[in-house]
Amino acid sequence: MTTEPQTVWEDSDGVLSGSLAAVRAAAMARGELICGAVTLTVRVPQDFFNVIQQDGSGVATILLNPNEARRIAAWLDQAAQAADRVGPPLYET
Numbered sequence: 001m002t003t004e005p006q007t008v009w010e011d012s013d014g015v016l017s018g019s020l021a022a023v024r025a026a027a028m029a030r031g032e033l034i035c036g037a038v039t040l041t042v043r044v045p046q047d048f049f050n051v052i053q054q055d056g057s058g059v060a061t062i063l064l065n066p067n068e069a070r071r072i073a074a075w076l077d078q079a080a081q082a083a084d085r086v087g088p089p090l091y092e093t
Contacts, residue, residue: 003029005026005027005028005037006026006027006028007024007025007026008025008026008027008036008082008083008085008086009024009025009078009079009082009083010022010023010024010025010079011023011075011078012041013071015062015063015064015065015068016065016068017045017048017062017063017064018044018045019042019043019044019045019048019062019063020042020043021040021041021042021062021064021068021072021075022039022040022041022042023038023039023040023041023072023075023076023078023079024038024039024041024079025037025038025078025079025080025081025082025083025086026038026039026083026086027086027087028090030090033087033088034086034087035086035087035088035089035090036082036083036084036085036086036087036088036089036090037083037089037090037091038076038079038080038083039079040076042060042062044060044061044062048060048061048062048063049061
């Protein structure tokens with residue numbers, strides 16, 4: 001495997017509030033190890049995003065109905081299982 005991250009599972013969809021949610025499981029190199037990680041990416045309308053002036057970071061809010069939340073929760077679980085199959089977690093506590 002190369003040192004470039006590779007997506008091993010993914011799903012995405014738009015939600016009724018006008019946002020987009022994407023969940024991926026990825027294989028990423030950490031030294032000589034190939035590790036698993038999960039990514040959660042959201043694209044939100046302009047009114048749902050704020051830049052924090054102190055450090056340039058940002059906050060995005062995705063508004064979901066209960067069924068959309070359940071669907072994304074299921075994606076996160078599926079992605080976590082796929083990331084577990086890749087190898088040890090990219091970040092550990």
